[in-house]
Structure formats: structure tokens, C-alpha cells
Amino acid sequence: MSVQLSLTVNGKPVSATVDARTLLVDFLRNELALTGTHVGCDTGQCGACTVSLDGRAVKACNLLAAQANGAKVVTIEGLAAADGTLHPMQAAFKECHGLQCGFCTPGMVLSAIDLVARHPQPDEKTIRAELEGNLCRCTGYQNIVKAVAHGAAAMAK
Amino acid sequence: MYSFELKRADSVASAAALLGETGGKPLAGGQSLVAAMKLRLAQPGTLVDLSGIAELRGIRKEGDHVVIGAMTRHAEVAASKDVRAAIPALAALAEGIGDRQIRNMGTIGGALANNDPAADYPAAVLGLGASVNTNKRKIAADDFFRGMYETALADGEIITSVSFPVPKKAAYAKFAQPASRFALVGVFVAQTGGGVRVAVTGAASAVFRCKPLEEALAKNFTADAATMVKVSPDGLNRDLHGSPEYRAHLVSVMAARAVVAAG
Numbered sequence: 565m566s567v568q569l570s571l572t573v574n575g576k577p578v579s580a581t582v583d584a585r586t587l588l589v590d591f592l593r594n595e596l597a598l599t600g601t602h603v604g605c606d607t608g609q610c611g612a613c614t615v616s617l618d619g620r621a622v623k624a625c626n627l628l629a630a631q632a633n634g635a636k637v638v639t640i641e642g643l644a645a646a647d648g649t650l651h652p653m654q655a656a657f658k659e660c661h662g663l664q665c666g667f668c669t670p671g672m673v674l675s676a677i678d679l680v681a682r683h684p685q686p687d688e689k690t691i692r693a694e695l696e697g698n699l700c701r702c703t704g705y706q707n708i709v710k711a712v713a714h715g716a717a718a719m720a721k
Numbered sequence: 722m723y724s725f726e727l728k729r730a731d732s733v734a735s736a737a738a739l740l741g742e743t744g745g746k747p748l749a750g751g752q753s754l755v756a757a758m759k760l761r762l763a764q765p766g767t768l769v770d771l772s773g774i775a776e777l778r779g780i781r782k783e784g785d786h787v788v789i790g791a792m793t794r795h796a797e798v799a800a801s802k803d804v805r806a807a808i809p810a811l812a813a814l815a816e817g818i819g820d821r822q823i824r825n826m827g828t829i830g831g832a833l834a835n836n837d838p839a840a841d842y843p844a845a846v847l848g849l850g851a852s853v854n855t856n857k858r859k860i861a862a863d864d865f866f867r868g869m870y871e872t873a874l875a876d877g878e879i880i881t882s883v884s885f886p887v888p889k890k891a892a893y894a895k896f897a898q899p900a901s902r903f904a905l906v907g908v909f910v911a912q913t914g915g916g917v918r919v920a921v922t923g924a925a926s927a928v929f930r931c932k933p934l935e936e937a938l939a940k941n942f943t944a945d946a947a948t949m950v951k952v953s954p955d956g957l958n959r960d961l962h963g964s965p966e967y968r969a970h971l972v973s974v975m976a977a978r979a980v981v982a983a984g
């Protein structure tokens with residue numbers, strides 16, 4: 565059975581008719597070709613699929629697309645400026661070597677931006693606690709934590 | 722996922738009508754339900770989305786109660802000035818549910834209707850002696866939780882809000898299972914107008930009150946008094962994470978920690 569959807573994705577209005585069972589992550593990847601949002605586990609554990617829904621980090625594999633109706637969704641593709649200048653948090657991950665394979669990175673960056681909105685100057689403990697829902701199997705997290713602190717400082721400027 | 726129908730409701734009355742017509746299930750934040758549907762552990766033919774119902778949202782102080790709308794998200798409860806001032810233990814509990822992304826979507830009404838044996842909110846609702854308000858009636862916490870994933874809710878009955886009496890003091894202490902972060906044992910301790918209440922989650926098939934701890938703490942509200950209580954392992958869970966005896970021991974230990982945290 566299909567449902568009507570209208571929402572904003574990365575600043576652009578989107579309307580679509582989708583099967584009710586469509587997950588938000590599948591809608592973004594398959595219908596809108598925004599494949600920067602990754603699927604790591606598909607069970608709500610890893611956070612690779614994290615996107616921003618009305619400013620809140622959520623797991624797009626654990627949401628129906630229909631639950632984003634009327635919302636503003638931002639994915640990793642929506643962060644950089646029009647001229648390609650990276651968002652300060654993206655730049656911080658690059659600068660601090662906060663990634664290796666990069667699979668977890670889009671979710672980490674979206675979670676980090678949600679975190680900084682609530683904790684503009686997060687300490688290490690806060691960063692680690694707030695990233696509980698994002699798993700990385702490469703980095704050992706050290707440089708991710710560094711990158712988030714660095715990105716938070718850059719966002720404050 | 723399997724195919725189903727989704728209807729959007731804009732009021733509690735229209736949601737109730739849709740549930741009655743379709744025999745479907747309400748969709749709150751979906752953080753347990755969508756995951757269960759992906760695994761076909763739940764297979765409702767129709768979902769009635771409650772997210773558009775404004776009257777189910779929000780937190781307000783009503784005399785000596787804090788009333789939380791059913792569709793209020795965990796992150797909102799954790800950040801609420803009213804909750805933090807009146808019942809800091811409840812704000813802290815909400816801040817410890819799942820992870821940030823789950824707290825940004827999951828709702829108190831959804832968590833209570835689901836009544837997961839290791840969920841945190843049931844411990845607060847039972848520990849504080851709150852009441853669960855539905856579109857039909859008001860249900861006391863002592864009557865609400867019936868068993869594993871089972872509540873007093875009738876088919877199509879919708880939780881509208883939860884009313885928490887402000888306790889004299891309260892705290893929640895959770896021993897999290899290291900991988901899932903769900904409560905292996907979580908204990909909510911409260912000194913309320915009606916005496917000391919102790920609610921335990923994670924240890925059995927559903928949340929329960931621990932009378933021996935309540936009696937001991939009513940006489941002497943100290944960590945030592947809690948630690949001295951030998952909790953019976955009868956009926957507690959046995960799985961790869963721990964034996965009933967281990968969980969029984971943890972109940973006293975976490976109760977003692979909660980008493981310390983309650984100050």
C-alpha cells in the first residue's frame with residue numbers, strides 16, 4: 565500500500581508516493597540517489613545511516629520514510645557549501661584523520677553536528693558518551709574524538 | 722519488509738477510530754516496533770501513525786505531578802527543565818535510554834506500550850507509582866505491567882500521557898549489558914508520599930516491585946540496608962549474560978547504588 569510523502573531533503577522540496585514499508589534510508593539511497601547515507605547493520609545498532617531529521621540525529625534504517633513526512637532531512641550530501649567548501653565538521657574529520665575506510669563517517673559527522681548543537685564546547689567524556697550510537701570498526705575512535713572537538717571549535721567561530 | 726498499510730491520524734479520536742476499523746497497531750516513535758517488524762516479530766497489517774497528534778506531546782507541571790504526553794521523546798524528557806527540577810531521577814533515566822539517535826525518536830508512550838522486559842521507563846513508572854492515562858481510563862502503574870511485552874492496554878487503546886507524582890527523593894541505577902546497553906538489572910528507588918517503592922527491570926520477564934527491599938529501606942533508607950537484603954532468585958532470568966542468582970545479587974547492589982544517588 566502506498567503513502568504520500570512530502571518533505572525537504574538537503575534544502576530541496578521532495579514529493580513522492582512510496583510503498584508504506586519503505587525505510588527512510590532506502591528512500592534516500594534508492595529513490596533520491598543520496599548514497600552517502602550508509603547501511604552498516606540495518607538493525608539500528610551502528611549509526612552509519614544517521615541523518616538529521618528536523619535538527620535531530622536519527623537512524624534512517626530504523627525509521628519509515630513516512631515518518632519523515634513534513635520534516636527537514638539533511639544528509640551528508642547537504643553539508644558542504646554550494647562551492648564545495650566542506651562543513652567545518654567534515655573538514656575537521658579530514659584534518660584530524662578521523663576516518664580510515666570512511667564507512668562510518670557520514671553517520672559520525674551527522675551525530676557530531678547534533679552533539680555540538682547541544683554541547684557547543686564538548687569535553688572528551690561528553691563526545692564519547694554522545695557517540696555511543698555510532699560504531700567504527702577501523703579507527704579505535706581516538707581521532708574521531710579529536711575531530712569532533714576540533715570541529716566543535718571550528719563551528720563556534 | 723512485508724507489506725502493510727499506514728494511516729495518519731490527526732487526533733486521538735481519529736486514531737482510535739482508525740485502530741477500531743483496521744485492527745491495526747499505533748506507531749509512536751517506532752524505535753522498537755519498526756525493528757520488530759523488519760524481523761517479523763511483529764506483523765501488524767495496519768499502522769496508525771500518531772506523530773501528527775499535537776495533543777499527545779509536551780510536558781507540564783500539574784500541582785505535585787509532572788504530566789508527560791505519550792508522544793514526548795526521551796531526549797525531550799531528559800532536557801526538560803520541569804522534569805529536571807521536579808524529578809531529576811526521571812530526567813537522568815531518560816538520558817540513559819539507548820543512544821542519542823534512539824532518544825531523538827523514541828517516545829515514553831511507545832516504550833510503555835511495548836513493555837520490553839529490560840526497558841528503563843517501566844522501572845520509573847512503577848517505582849514512582851505513576852499513572853498511565855489512556856483515551857479510555859487512568860491505569861495505576863501497579864495494574865499496568867502484566868508480563869513480558871504485556872500490559873493492561875486493550876486492543877486499540879491509546880496511551881495519552883503519564884502522570885508522575887513528585888517523590889521526596891528518587892534515583893535509578895542501571896547495570897547495562899555491555900554489548901546491548903540494555904539493563905541487565907536496573908533498579909528504581911523512590912521515597913514517595915505512599916512510602917518507599919523499589920522497581921526492578923531487566924531481571925525478570927517484566928518489571929516488578931521488590932517488597933523485601935521496600936520493607937528494609939522503609940525502616941532505614943541507606944545503602945547498607947539495601948545491601949543486606951538477600952533477594953530471591955526465584956523467577957529471575959537465566960541466559961548467557963547471567964544466572965538468576967547473579968541477577969538477584971545485582972538487584973541489591975543496584976538498589977544500594979540508587980539509594981546513594983538519591984542522596
Ligand code: FES
Binds near residue numbers: 604608612614
Ligand atoms: S545501518 Fe542504521 S544503525 Fe546501522
Ligand code: FES
Binds near residue numbers: 662668699703
Ligand atoms: S573509518 Fe572504517 S568504520 Fe569507521
